[in-house]
Amino acid sequence: MNEQAAAGHWDERKTVLIVDDTKENLTVLSAVLGAEFRVRVANSGERALKAVQMEPVPDLILLDVMMPEMDGYAVLKALRADVLTRDIPVIFVTAMSADEDEEFGLALGAVDYVTKPIRAAILQARVRTHLELKRARDVLANHNVYLEHEVQRRMRENELIKAISLNALAALAEKRDNETGNHLHRTQAYIEALMQRLASHPDFCSQLDPLTQELIAKAAPLHDIGKVGIPDAILLKPGRLTPAEFEIMKTHSQIGADALGDAIQRVLSREATRADAQEVPSRSLAFLETARQIARCHHERWDGTGYPEGLKGDAIPLPGRLMAIADVYDALSCKRHYKEAFAPERVRALMVDGRGTHFDPRLLDAFLQLEDEFLAIAEHYRD
Missing domain, CATH: 1.10.3210.10 (Hypothetical protein af1432)
Incomplete structure (x- = not known):
């Protein structure tokens, strides 16, 4: 247990899951992001899909494209197919730089595409930007859910008032x-x-x-x-x-x-x-x-x-x-x-x-x- 947890404080930093089959890449990316974000790592697509089901659920995923057995494209498809993970923003991190590769990744649902070698300042800025966008989307989604519930509540209330009023009116006629x-x-x-x-x-x-x-x-x-x-x-x-x-x-x-x-x-x-x-x-x-x-x-x-x-x-x-x-x-x-x-x-x-x-x-x-x-x-x- 770390000192924060022992003292009763929770780490409120956003969680970033880094998925790459190369240990060196995991080390470098963790070092770049570790000071600002809570970092988790997975060295394969299969392990990444298991990791997203565990707490803390990642707020953003950095996903390598070229991995054996299950590549990044397959991982992204699986993430988007699951209602629990489909809204997690995914940034592809890859040495592939062709336009068609980037277009294909974005078409699958990635929010961004970062090429290797990584430039720390750019990666940090991209991660911050997409986490902020996700926060804004979550606030808007929660507000919309609240508004929908409020509309439904008021409709039920209006229907109840109408039913009571109409039955009272009908009852007056019957009383006569x-x-x-x-x-x-x-x-x-x-x-x-x-x-x-x-x-x-x-x-x-x-x-x-x-x-x-x-x-x-x-x-x-x-x-x-x-x-x-x-x-x-x-x-x-x-x-x-x-x-x-x-x-x-x-x-x-x-x-x-x-x-x-x-x-x-x-x-x-x-x-x-x-x-x-x-x-x-x-x-x-x-x-x-x-x-x-x-x-x-x-x-x-x-x-x-x-x-x-x-x-x-x-x-x-x-x-x-x-x-x-x-x-x-x-x-x-x-x-x-x-x-x-x-x-x-x-x-x-x-x-x-x-x-x-x-x-x-x-x-x-x-x-x-x-x-x-x-x-x-x-x-x-x-x-």
Whole structure:
């Protein structure tokens, strides 16, 4: 153990690995660099590749080209192929002085090319320069890594804030209807289960990529946001609605869709008038449009007898068809202020009765395959 280590001090000098098959060359190069740098040596290409895996890992390598068995070019190729050593700067030190030799070495990834006989001052200057460049690159790389992590952190934070805000907004609408937040959790979980099952269905696989599934699931809690525009006397009525009252109740779909549509237009208009305007992220618009489709179309029926537009079949956007399954199942299986919860057998019978009339037959078949999972979700988020 040297005096520095014994005293608890570490050698902070940069480490240079010198690779040469000639002992005299190793001695000369070590003498030239030893006063300023921590020097390690290897007398063959094979030993050099072992040395770079040992502490302290070299900050720079001086590499002879002409060595038996494994020449410098082969060593450099091996260094560049290893993720742990590919960024160590390598300076070729060789008696070969032809331009094509230098070009070949630089093309392989060497940072410099020094010819023998060595001039001490020039070698020292080259080594210092490339160590400083490496330090600058490392600082920049670390800064870039920090910035990437910071961007990801802020994106996660923004997504969390958005999710909390949207769920709070949706919960306010549900509270007006005497619903609990668990209705939102249940319907969202039902939709997620349906989409996972349908993602491999030939009719839906192209429409239910992971990103689209995420958008639909996050937008689902906004399906009844339009209920904020329904009078309490109708929304909270404990008994059956009159035909006139029901017509007013039905407008909640269009109210919600219009509110979300207006939000899209306001965002686009605001960004278009800003001096520093940038393109609105397509993901943000896709989310709002998905929420708008769900709010508008979750009461449409497969046979065209639903509302507000009487859309039929595949003309009903898929998010609305998915929400129809989830919303009706939850309405049937849970207690509401105007009804008691139905037994699972009756719920199943009523859902099956809606196949091809109320519901897309393919979605209803997926529901039937997932019935036990739906029951588990209902139990997990029980009111």
